[in-house]
Amino acid sequence: MILHDLIDYETLRIIWWVLLGVLLIAFATTDGFDLGVGTLLPFVAKNDTERRIAINTIGATWEGNQVWLILGGGAIFAAWPPLYAVSFSGFYLAMFAILFALILRPVGFKYRSKRDSARWRNGWDWALFVGGFVPSLIFGVAVGNVLQGVPFRFADDMRIFYEGSFFALLNPYALLCGLLSVAMLIMHGSAWLVLKATGPVADRARRFGSSAALAVIVLFALGGLYLWMGISGYRITSDISPVGPSNPLLKAVTLQGGGWLTNYGTYPWMIVAPILGFLGAAAAFIAMQARREVVTLLFSKLSITGIISTVGLSMFPFILPSSLDPKSSLTVWDASSSHQTLFIMLVVTVIFLPIIFAYTAWVYKVLWGKVDEKSVTDKNSHAY
Template identity: 65%
Template sequence: MEFIGLDYTTLRVIWWLLLGILLIAWAVMDGFDLGVGTLLPFVARTDDERRLVINTVGPVWEGNQVWLVLGGGAIFAAWPPLYAVSFSGFYLAVFLMLFGLILRPVAFKYRSKMPGKRWRENWDRALFVGGLLPALIAGVAVGNVLVGVPFHFDDSMRIFYTGTLIGLLNPFALVAGLVSVAMVVSHGAAMLVLKTDGPVAERSARYGSVAAVLTFVLFALAGVWVAFGLPGYQITSQVVTDGPTNPLLKTAAVGAVAGGWLRNYQSMPLTLLAPILGLVGALASAVLLRARRGGLAFLASGASIAGIILTVGFAIFPFLLPSSSQPGSSLTVWDSSSSHLTLGIMLIATAIFLPIIIAYTSWVYRVMKGKTTAEEMGDNPNAY
């Protein structure tokens, strides 16, 4: 059976790619917002400097979060079992992430409503937490995907999650969380170098270059860990790519094997371009930040973020969420999607609306281009 000329297998792969694209878009577009918030206490010393930093992202942060909404919506509509397992199993972690994401807009809106020093400093701390916490939790979640998550289904497809919040904070996941924080901090620093001048830009370049080097080191460390110390998962039964959505239809267990996450790189060498992009982009960002080339540094750090996310996606394919407690319950691209008809209809809707979102976002950034200055803030009644 085909829909719009595409068979079920092809539609599943397309939606796997679209999910990756949406996650990259969120990490790149909203990532610099998170990085700017995390850098706020370090690159801005006075109230005027803090307002300058905040207003570099003030006009665009709300629009950037659209990509997070799209990513969550794509998981809900295209991969229902993944949505059910991850959002229920990671409930406390998701709550902490949402707490940071909710705290951030409140801080943006209320910080400059009163002139008191303590009032503004408390909201500055809120912006720091609202930047750091989501980036850390998102990285920890990705780390746990590689480690495997303790969940299983019973015969009636009810989900049972047997892990804890503390269990999610395992050593590898914490390293992945640090990679996430470092990459968004370097990305945010690049935006500040691009959008500001003077002491703020100087400090941003200094801190950002250190964060970019840490991104390189931590990502390389995580890669070595995956290659030599972290078992990957492998399907041992015959793979049916166009079968019904039911993870329990696998006829053999999906087990963890040494070096399992490297098999796609061995069979498809072109996928090695992803980790290379992640590493080279991070180093290039560090060099360009030192040279005060904000625009190029922003492109380099964005490329590094894309490379890091693609590295994980290529490594685990066709897995979406491996189960560490019952490997046969692991969710894969081939047994966790919506129906063929649903995927086809959503693809048509995506082909219509995604270009509109990209065009509107491009127009906004074109209108908002240029440096953010103290004079501009003084003349703009809508400035934070």
Template identity: 75%
Template sequence: MILHELLDYDTLRLIWWGLLGVLLIGFAATDGFDLGVGMLLPFAGRTDVERRIVINTVGPVWEGNQVWLILGGGAIFAAWPQLYAVSFSGFYLAMFAILAALILRPVGFKYRSKRESAAWRRNWDWALFVGGFVPALIFGVAVGNVLVGVPFRLNADLRIFYDGSFFALLNPFALLCGLLSVAMLAMHGANWLVLKSSGAVAERARLYGTWAAMATIALYALGGVALWLFIDGYVITSTINPVGPSNPLAKTVEVAPGGWFTNYADHPWMMIAPVLGFVGAFGVLRGLRGKREISTLLLSKLSIFGIISSVGLSMFPFILPSTAQPGASLTVWDSSSSHLTLFIMLVVTGIFLPLIALYTAWVYKVLWGKVEEDDITGGGHAY
């Protein structure tokens, strides 16, 4: 037996669909609070010292957290090449905006306190706000567009043509998803600040976290209603071979009102995902009032897990539907890399992903504790 045949092709495709979700959730649960803290920086900190406290809660860990984004992009490139080709070309300007905003973070962290000028520091504070707000918004807008469908098509040679534009991505439902993403990550960032700071900074973060949690609940509920009433889903109407070659054109697809809710009717256990999204956010509200710092942060992560998982489970087996040519929509079963490629990548991931997780856990253990004013004014390596 050839080694890579130890796992069936359909099993490998399903595993990689799950791993893609793990990487996206891992990014939102780790680097997500970095983005949230950046959004809250000009508001949670009123004085220069307070803002430096806010920055230093994420300064030592943000680079490691961003690894999850790189892993996610790499996984899409290697495991789902057609998804990579459509999304990274069709969303090119949106991706450029995200990268430009993310570049502001390391520059802001390094240069913000290099001069004593109040105007200099204030400008970098707002740059760090942009570095948190813009990626959070655009990531949510991208998810909204995936649910609506993307205007791409394939010819007989599987060559991809994208017919959309940047401004077409800014449709009402996508913007709603973008606002949900901003609220969700602001909630997460506030919970991190409550855990890692004290005094006035922590109290303001508690207030903003409460507002963000309420906004997350309202926007998530509104998004679900809008998805049910106004957004058509996609349904495969032909047989599909889960072990066949990756050819998205070898199926037929229909656009159906409420189609994204079919999976919940067929598999009621999937309802646990949206339930966890709401339970986590409501738990954050209660935890912030009760001043339970660690459990509240974990509930924030639970909400993120539920919200992102609900998108993936709603769409399964679709990973990128096409509005221009529904039959060309990309699914788990017809847009992956080869059997051998998925197997080799799984072996490599099985080795390195646990190492990354262990190293991350060790870093958080070493850096455990609150950032106090003495840590900032006493010198050392504070930002």
């Protein structure tokens, strides 16, 4: 028996669909609070010392947190090649904007304190704001467009044609999802500042975080209502084999009003995901008001996990629907790499992913504790 036959093709496809979700959630719950702190920086800190406190709550860990984004991109490239080809080419300008914003972050960290000039530091502080706000918004906008369908198609020879434009991505529903993403990460960044910062920075973060948690509840509800009443979901109307070839053109797909909600009737247990999204945000709001620092962050993570899971479960088995040619839509069953490739990658993942988790946990344990004025003004400090 060939080794990769130990796990059948269908199971491997499901495992990699789940792993992709895990990597996206890991990125949102770790680097998400980095983006949230960057977005909040000009508003929770009123002077240079306070801004240094906010920056140093994430300064020691942001690089490690960004690893999850790289792992997610790598997983898409290796496990779902058509998804990588369509999304990274069709969303090229959006990806460029995200990368440009993310590049501002390390430069801002390294250069803002190189000169003792208020104007110089203020400029880099706004660069850090851009580095937090722009990715937060565009990631949500991208998800909103995926739920509506992306304008691409496959030719008979499997060449990909994308016929959309950057500004077409900025439609009302996508912007609603973008605002939800911003609110979600502001809530998360606030929870992190409440946990790690002290004094006025933590107090202001608590106020912003409370408002953001309420905004998450409202925007998440509006997004779901819009999916039910205003956006057609996709449904496979032909036979499709879970172990069939990776050829999206071998199926028939139709659009159905409220189609993205049908999975909850077929698999009632999936309702747990949106419930976690709502309850996590509500619990984070209550915990912020009660000044419960650790559980605030945990509830915020729970809300993010629920919201991201809701998107994936609602769309299953679709991973990238096509608004231009529905049968070209990519699904879990027809957009993956080969059986052998998925198996080899799984073996590598089983070995290295626990190491990454363990190392990350160790780093946070070592760096545990609050950032206060003394820690950033001490002349022997290595703080930013």
